[in-house]
Amino acid sequence: VGGARAYHERVVDHYENPRNVGSFKDDDPSVGTGLVGAPACGDVMKLQIRVDESTGKITDACFKTFGCGSAIASSSVATEWVKGKQMEEVLTIKNTEIAKHLSLPPVKLHCSMLAEDAIKAAVKNYEAKKAKLGQNGEEKA
């Protein structure tokens, strides 16, 4: 078990069986939604995170992608990588890491960029919602 071969098969599996396809309710204050589009091809990706307010940890993630297979596989990997991590931590996920993980060719790099952008947008959306609801415990004067 394990080793390079098993690893490769798991990656291929993201194309055939994307993980975490779905939606969370956007009006849920524990949910952050990132919606991004790729100007190059018009594909759109929605990635959502569910955050535990007390710890800042991402407990769940899902996506819906209207795009190519590489964009769908990139979203699938992104949702797996963000689960169980802190929000600050997922902001450091680079599209090049996702592309490398999936062995994407250079022409498909922008597809993985959608995933990086969607993660950042989801965190930003969660933070903005939280600030608006005044749940950050620091009342702005």
Ligand code: FES
């Ligand atoms: Fe699923 Fe690596 S094979 S994230």
Ligand code: FES
């Ligand atoms: Fe545009 Fe893949 S071709 S996201």
